[in-house]
Amino acid sequence: MNSDRIAHIAQRVRHVGDEPDGCASFQLASEPEKWVQYGDGKINAAYPLSKHPAALVATLGGRLEAWESGCFVTVADVPNDAVLIARWVDTYLRWVLQSGADAPVTLRLSRFKGAAALA
Numbered sequence: 001m002n003s004d005r006i007a008h009i010a011q012r013v014r015h016v017g018d019e020p021d022g023c024a025s026f027q028l029a030s031e032p033e034k035w036v037q038y039g040d041g042k043i044n045a046a047y048p049l050s051k052h053p054a055a056l057v058a059t060l061g062g063r064l065e066a067w068e069s070g071c072f073v074t075v076a077d078v079p080n081d082a083v084l085i086a087r088w089v090d091t092y093l094r095w096v097l098q099s100g101a102d103a104p105v106t107l108r109l110s111r112f113k114g115a116a117a118l119a
Contacts, residue, residue, distance in 0.1 A: 002090065002101040010086035012107045013038055017082065021111040026089055029104035034097040036089050041080070045092060047073040056096065060088050 009026060016022035016039055023039035036045040043062065047053060050069045057064045061084075062075035079085055093099040 005101070005105060006083070006086045006090050008107060009089050009105070010082040012109060013082040013085045015109055019109075019111065023110050025106075025108045025110065026093070027106045027108070028093065028097060028099050029106050031097075031099075032106075034093070034099065036092055036097075038078075038085060038089065041076065041078065043075045043078050043085075043088065043092075045073055045075075046097065047071060049096065060091060062088075 009024075012024040012026070016024045021039075023037055026036045026038075028034040034046055034048075036043060042065065047067060048070060053067050053073050054064055057073075057075055060075075062078040065074040065076040067073040078088060090101075093103070093105065094101060099105075
């Protein structure tokens with residue numbers, strides 16, 4: 001676990017909490033197709049696997065809302081704490097998207113209207 005990366009992710013998550021329509025996007029700098037978004041209490045992420053993500057979500061926390069094999073996963077009811085969300089994102093980047101703990105992540109804040117930006 002990279003504490004610097006977690007701190008940077010947590011900082012962006014806190015900013016999202018300050019914006020009613022905020023969305024934070026985290027992308028592997030060298031592989032932009034590997035991404036995670038957080039906003040409106042949900043996480044949406046690239047999901048390159050074909051295996052059902054129920055066990056993964058049970059381990060990381062939250063409630064599986066939607067998924068498509070090899071495409072995306074959406075998780076609702078994620079922890080309501082910036083550091084816990086940052087750890088969730090960091091773990092997902094390492095376990096599912098196969099990033100190294102020190103892999104550079106591009107962080108971006110944006111605005112969206114409801115869950116439409118996350119789907």
